[in-house]
Amino acid sequence: MTALVNLLDLARMTTATTGTGTLTLGSAVSGYLTFAQAGAVDGKTYTYGIFDSAGASEIGRGVYTSSGTTLSRSVLRSTNSNSPISLSGTAEVFITAAAEDFSEFRNDIELVLAEVEMRLADIDNVAEFLGSTGNRVADSFDALTFVDTVGSTNLDTGTAGLLKPTIGSGSTQTLQTVNGTVNPSPGQILVDRSVALTPGDVINKIGASLSSGQTITLKIVKRNSSVNYDIVVSQSLVHPGGGFADVTLSSPFTVPGSGSYYVGLYAATTISGATGQARGFGSGGDTGVSSSVTFGEDTGTVPVLRVVKNITTNNATIKSTGLTAASAPTTMKVVALVNHVDSATAGTDYKFKVSRDAGSHLSAYLSLNDRVTLPGGNLHLIESDPIDISGLTTGTSPLWQFETLNNKMVELQGLYFYWT
Numbered sequence: 400m401t402a403l404v405n406l407l408d409l410a411r412m413t414t415a416t417t418g419t420g421t422l423t424l425g426s427a428v429s430g431y432l433t434f435a436q437a438g439a440v441d442g443k444t445y446t447y448g449i450f451d452s453a454g455a456s457e458i459g460r461g462v463y464t465s466s467g468t469t470l471s472r473s474v475l476r477s478t479n480s481n482s483p484i485s486l487s488g489t490a491e492v493f494i495t496a497a498a499e500d501f502s503e504f505r506n507d508i509e510l511v512l513a514e515v516e517m518r519l520a521d522i523d524n525v526a527e528f529l530g531s532t533g534n535r536v537a538d539s540f541d542a543l544t545f546v547d548t549v550g551s552t553n554l555d556t557g558t559a560g561l562l563k564p565t566i567g568s569g570s571t572q573t574l575q576t577v578n579g580t581v582n583p584s585p586g587q588i589l590v591d592r593s594v595a596l597t598p599g600d601v602i603n604k605i606g607a608s609l610s611s612g613q614t615i616t617l618k619i620v621k622r623n624s625s626v627n628y629d630i631v632v633s634q635s636l637v638h639p640g641g642g643f644a645d646v647t648l649s650s651p652f653t654v655p656g657s658g659s660y661y662v663g664l665y666a667a668t669t670i671s672g673a674t675g676q677a678r679g680f681g682s683g684g685d686t687g688v689s690s691s692v693t694f695g696e697d698t699g700t701v702p703v704l705r706v707v708k709n710i711t712t713n714n715a716t717i718k719s720t721g722l723t724a725a726s727a728p729t730t731m732k733v734v735a736l737v738n739h740v741d742s743a744t745a746g747t748d749y750k751f752k753v754s755r756d757a758g759s760h761l762s763a764y765l766s767l768n769d770r771v772t773l774p775g776g777n778l779h780l781i782e783s784d785p786i787d788i789s790g791l792t793t794g795t796s797p798l799w800q801f802e803t804l805n806n807k808m809v810e811l812q813g814l815y816f817y818w819t
């Protein structure tokens with residue numbers, strides 16, 4: 400959000416600056432105060448006006464610097480076709496307010512009200528229709544009354560109060576087939592060295608096949624030498640038995656481009672195995688993530704393991720139902736609460752379109768502004784610029800459409816939709 404306009408009382412000074420550059424401030428005009436006397440703060444931005452003795456004038460915004468004393472110039476409007484006027488060396492500069500300041504202040508108030516309405520909808524667990532003609536709605540998605548769950552694609556509604564993309568299934572790589580059993584020596588980690596992990600793969604889950612239930616710890620290791628391994632991933636699983644079960648890694652593991660990486664496990668009792676395979680074994684107990692662990696190597700029975708890899712977030716298209724307008728809208732905008740689970744950029748990794756005929760004809764993408772990150776995480780308050788839809792096929796059924804791109808996980812946690 401923009402800052403409120405900074406005002407100073409009775410601040411009016413002379414300047415002997417010539418040309419179009421930064422102002423060097425002189426003394427107070429008779430009957431007025433210097434900017435410092437009026438309370439100007441070093442480094443703050445002020446809206447200024449300039450009247451030059453040659454008859455030209457300018458209004459703009461500038462940063463006040465107490466050392467100097469100077470004021471930078473960024474022109475909003477001027478008698479020189481809205482470019483900086485060329486100062487003659489005899490001019491006065493004063494602190495004022497511009498029409499743009501009040502417009503931005505109004506926009507900020509509207510943005511705050513939009514957030515409040517989304518929060519109230521969340522408290523009430525229902526979408527709130529507002530305005531004298533019902534021309535705005537705040538939805539927290541606790542109920543999905545106004546979400547087109549059938550017409551949306553790759554939409555996960557499993558968590559109340561948010562809409563998000565579904566997750567793809569990835570691919571499963573099973574390293575061996577069960578043809579025996581193995582009883583690890585007490586305190587032993589067994590590693591299947593017959594199949595190395597593929598560089599660049601992202602490992603999301605590790606699984607093992609067990610005939611009976613027990614608690615095991617699944618590992619990813621890096622082989623440094625025949626007697627020295629690094630354990631780079633270690634995560635426990637309460638295995639129910641009866642075949643394969645997987646543990647989802649707390650952080651997906653990307654297999655580096657150099658080095659040899661393998662999968663293994665620690666188990667306390669007999670497990671299913673595959674005979675006659677290259678293996679590594681460590682006898683130091685259930686060692687967690689650590690470097691330079693002593694291992695041995697031989698050929699024998701290894702655990703039957705698998706990895707689930709390269710799971711990605713699907714790109715989603717999420718849309719509202721067609722709402723009801725009193726007359727055909729010509730302008731629309733959205734304000735949204737978007738949680739960035741992955742690093743994401745508004746307008747690049749997710750976008751909005753709108754419609755006034757229930758989605759049969761959609762607008763161009765709205766221009767999005769990331770106004771503020773709210774405290775406590777990665778929840779962003781996103782505001783679109785208003786979009787002129789007078790050229791779209793007419794209708795009285797407003798609709799919004801949210802699209803995620805680039806396989807990024809973002810969550811739509813609230814939306815304020817306005818039309819006029």
